[in-house]
Amino acid sequence: MKAISSRDNPLVKRLHALASSGRERRILGETLLDGAHLVQAALERSCRLKGLVVSESGVRKAEIADLLGEVGQGLPCHVLPDTLFAHVSPVDTPSGVLAIIDLPAEKPLGTIVDNLVVLDGVQDPGNLGTILRTAAAAGVRHVLLAEGCAGAWSPRVLRAGMGAHFVLEVHERVDLAAWLPGFGGQVLATALSGDACSLYDLDLRAPVAWVFGGEGQGVSPAVLACATRHVLIPMPGAIESLNVGAAVAVCLFEQARQLGSR
Amino acid sequence: MKAISSRDNPLVKRLHALASSGRERRILGETLLDGAHLVQAALERSCRLKGLVVSESGVRKAEIADLLGEVGQGLPCHVLPDTLFAHVSPVDTPSGVLAIIDLPAEKPLGTIVDNLVVLDGVQDPGNLGTILRTAAAAGVRHVLLAEGCAGAWSPRVLRAGMGAHFVLEVHERVDLAAWLPGFGGQVLATALSGDACSLYDLDLRAPVAWVFGGEGQGVSPAVLACATRHVLIPMPGAIESLNVGAAVAVCLFEQARQLGSR
Numbered sequence: 001m002k003a004i005s006s007r008d009n010p011l012v013k014r015l016h017a018l019a020s021s022g023r024e025r026r027i028l029g030e031t032l033l034d035g036a037h038l039v040q041a042a043l044e045r046s047c048r049l050k051g052l053v054v055s056e057s058g059v060r061k062a063e064i065a066d067l068l069g070e071v072g073q074g075l076p077c078h079v080l081p082d083t084l085f086a087h088v089s090p091v092d093t094p095s096g097v098l099a100i101i102d103l104p105a106e107k108p109l110g111t112i113v114d115n116l117v118v119l120d121g122v123q124d125p126g127n128l129g130t131i132l133r134t135a136a137a138a139g140v141r142h143v144l145l146a147e148g149c150a151g152a153w154s155p156r157v158l159r160a161g162m163g164a165h166f167v168l169e170v171h172e173r174v175d176l177a178a179w180l181p182g183f184g185g186q187v188l189a190t191a192l193s194g195d196a197c198s199l200y201d202l203d204l205r206a207p208v209a210w211v212f213g214g215e216g217q218g219v220s221p222a223v224l225a226c227a228t229r230h231v232l233i234p235m236p237g238a239i240e241s242l243n244v245g246a247a248v249a250v251c252l253f254e255q256a257r258q259l260g261s262r
Numbered sequence: 263m264k265a266i267s268s269r270d271n272p273l274v275k276r277l278h279a280l281a282s283s284g285r286e287r288r289i290l291g292e293t294l295l296d297g298a299h300l301v302q303a304a305l306e307r308s309c310r311l312k313g314l315v316v317s318e319s320g321v322r323k324a325e326i327a328d329l330l331g332e333v334g335q336g337l338p339c340h341v342l343p344d345t346l347f348a349h350v351s352p353v354d355t356p357s358g359v360l361a362i363i364d365l366p367a368e369k370p371l372g373t374i375v376d377n378l379v380v381l382d383g384v385q386d387p388g389n390l391g392t393i394l395r396t397a398a399a400a401g402v403r404h405v406l407l408a409e410g411c412a413g414a415w416s417p418r419v420l421r422a423g424m425g426a427h428f429v430l431e432v433h434e435r436v437d438l439a440a441w442l443p444g445f446g447g448q449v450l451a452t453a454l455s456g457d458a459c460s461l462y463d464l465d466l467r468a469p470v471a472w473v474f475g476g477e478g479q480g481v482s483p484a485v486l487a488c489a490t491r492h493v494l495i496p497m498p499g500a501i502e503s504l505n506v507g508a509a510v511a512v513c514l515f516e517q518a519r520q521l522g523s524r
Contacts, residue, residue, distance in 0.1 A: 126388055130505045137508075139499035160505070167500040198524050233515065234523040236401035238429040242511065243392045243422070246399075249508035250515040253495065257516070261496040262460050 001054075001068070001077045004084070011078060012088055015053060015098065019090035022151045029103050032155045035095035036063040041163025042101065043071065050100040051076040055085035058096020067097065090155030103153055109144070109171045113184055115207055115255065116142035118176060120223045121214035122244060125150045129160020130245040131212075136164035138252035140210075144174045146223065149214075176211075180226035183209050189219050189227035190247055196232035204255040212244050263316075263330075263339045269349065273340060277315060277350035277360065284413045291365050294417045297357035298325040303425025304363065305333065312362040313338040317347035320358020329359065352417030365415055371406070371433045375446055377469055377517065378404035380438060382485045383476035384506060387412045391422020392507040393474075398426035400514035402472075406436045408485065411476075438473075442488035445471050451481050451489035452509055458494035466517040474506050 004012060017024035018032050025031050030050070033039050042049070052075055058064045059079060068077065086094050117135045122128050128150045135143055143152075150157055152170045180187055185207030190196075211227060213219035224230075233242065233250050242250070253261075266274060279286035280294050287293050292312070295301050304311070314337055320326045321341060330339065348356050379397045384390050390412045397405055405414075412419055414432045442449055447469030452458075473489060475481035486492075495504065495512050504512070515523075 130508060133501060133503075133505055134508045135499070136501035137497040137499045137504050139497075162501070162503065162505075164501055200519055200524060234518070235399040236518055236521070236523050237397075237399045238401075239395060239398035239424070239426055241395075241424065242399050243395055243424075243507065245505065246392060246396045246507060246511035249504065249511040253512040253516075254519070256496070256498055257462055259498070261498050262462060 001072070001079050003079050005081055007084065007087065012080070012084065015088035018100070019088055019155060022154060025103065025151070025153065030100055031103055031153045031158065032090055033099040033101060034089065034091050034155050034159050036061075036067050036097050038159060038163060039067060039097060039099045042099065042166055045163065045166030047101055047166050049075060050102065051078070053078050053080060053085070053088070053098045053100075055080055055082045055094065055096045057082050058085070061096055064097045091159060107169065107171070109174060109179065111182070112142050113207055114142060115140045116144060116209050117248065117252070118144045118180070118209050118211045119149050120146045120176060120211065120219045121217050122149045122212065123214055125154055125156035126160045127215075127243065127245045128152065129157040129162075129164075131248045132157070132161040132164040132168060132170065134245065134249045134252060136167050138256050140252060141167075141169055143168055143170045144176065144179070145170065145172045146176045147173045177222040177226060180209060180223070185209060187211060187226055187228045188231045189224055190251065191230040191232060196230035199231050199233050199251060199254055202229070202231065204258045208255060210248070210251055212248055215244060263334070263341050265341050267343055267346065269346065273315075274342070274346065274350055280362070281350055281352035281417060284416060287365065287413070287415065292362055293365055293415045293420065294352055295361040295363060296351065296353050296417050296421050298323075298329050298359050300421060300425060301329060301359060301361045304361065304428055307425065307428030309363055309428055311337060312364065313340070315340045315342060315347070315350070315360045315362075317342055317344045317356065317358045319344050320347070323358055326359045353421060369431065369433070371436060371441065373444070374404050375469055376404060377402045378406060378471050379510065379514070380406045380442070380471050380473045381411050382408045382438060382473065382481045383479050384411045384474070385476055387416055387418035388422045389477075389505065389507045390414065391419040391424075391426075393510045394419070394423040394426040394430060394432070396507065396511045396514060398429050400518050402514060403429075403431055405430055405432045406438065406441070407432065407434045408438045409435045439484040439488060442471060442485070447471060449473060449488055449490045450493045451486055451491075452513065453492040453494060458492035461493050461495050461513060461516055464491070464493065466520045470517060472510070472513055474510055477506060
């Protein structure tokens with residue numbers, strides 16, 4: 001394991017660029033996994049690591065030492081002083097281990113006859129990662145993101161996704177208004193308006209494209225126009241709105257319930 | 263509206279302390295609301311503001327100008343250059359307006375014959391705020407937090423709660439292992455273990471104390487021992503875990519569905 005102590009080291013510069021800039025990640029074709037749990041989840045799904053970077057205090061943690069013992073052989077491994085590690089960490093509370101991976105190749109978006117989650121304007125990385133994790137848990141395999149969503153492969157989204165990225169097909173920068181009209185199933189968009197149908201009055205057993213918008217703006221009018229129905233999550237409480245991640249969880253698990261999940 | 267431009271100004275020091283330290287918030291008995299939407303939500307629920315602070319660029323935003331026009335009379339209002347505002351802002355992307363409010367007086371925790379959310383070790387402010395918002399939307403009025411959860415009235419939790427704090431009764435630093443055995447209804451703790459009962463096989467129409475643990479550690483053994491039942495959210499997908507905020511949403515809205523929410 002090689003020690004690095006200078007900010008001018010080329011690897012440190014590369015890590016800092018990957019941690020802080022989506023543009024740099026696209027140029028370099030790489031991204032960062034933060035934390036032993038996420039790196040383990042990637043390995044379990046056959047994601048190839050290109051290198052590991054650990055902090056001096058991280059090396060002394062059991063789960064990171066285990067990880068190094070397991071995959072450290074034949075893989076470039078570097079150790080950084082904690083302050084330098086914090087400098088290249090993409091998160092506020094550095095976990096002590098980072099892995100470099102290639103960004104996945106973009107696959108063409110063909111016909112999908114299956115449930116899918118469609119997001120328009122979900123900019124918060126934590127929300128996006130949580131939604132990917134929920135989709136993967138609910139058994140939804142396809143996620144479509146419009147231009148304007150957070151980058152799916154940013155380190156913060158990966159961290160919140162907790163491995164979901166490696167079991168999903170995530171399509172980014174999709175022209176939803178062009179793609180959705182060709183979808184064969186129901187297109188359901190959550191809404192607060194009065195003409196919407198209650199979630200619990202819908203038959204959700206056939207394929208559904210679930211459309212959700214970001215906080216604030218919601219779903220754009222062009223995308224909303226593609227919905228075959230507007231759906232309302234009935235809220236008996238005094239507050240009549242949910243975080244978008246919570247709304248996705250309620251909808252996808254109501255569908256799983258109707259599909260017989262036990 | 264008074265202009266402030268120095269970091270040495272006593273109000274700036276007070277704001278910075280409130281933004282960055284739970285201990286300072288308790289000593290001063292105050293906290294900060296960040297963003298026009300949250301301040302409006304507080305006003306709608308009769309929360310008394312003690313002062314408003316806006317950034318120079320914030321003043322030019324319509325929603326903040328409206329807020330100043332509505333409540334600025336008779337309230338101490340200060341304007342700060344954007345860099346100084348960022349210095350006192352409790353969030354990464356300053357909204358341009360902060361309100362100072364008193365921390366609410368702690369109420370004694372008596373007998374509750376109603377649904378409630380019980381959290382053990384939920385440390386992430388965003389998760390906690392989202393859970394409070396979900397509880398308020400689902401019609402759950404009481405939330406109990408064990409020692410070790412994030413501070414409910416921290417600016418980041420308030421921001422994620424989006425006004426939920428003002429319709430809920432939140433009890434902090436509750437000795438759950440002492441209180442839960444006296445609860446008259448079911449105590450349901452989410453678990454991944456095999457002896458748990460499926461959420462969809464439970465009758466949730468009588469009062470439930472829903473117990474959730476934080477990421478990583480989960481519910482502590484002493485609290486888990488108070489559960490009358492362990493509950494499993496069936497996950498048909500390839501990933502078998504949910505963000506705690508998503509798990510809360512699935513459980514509370516399944517209960518609302520069973521209670522006849524339409």
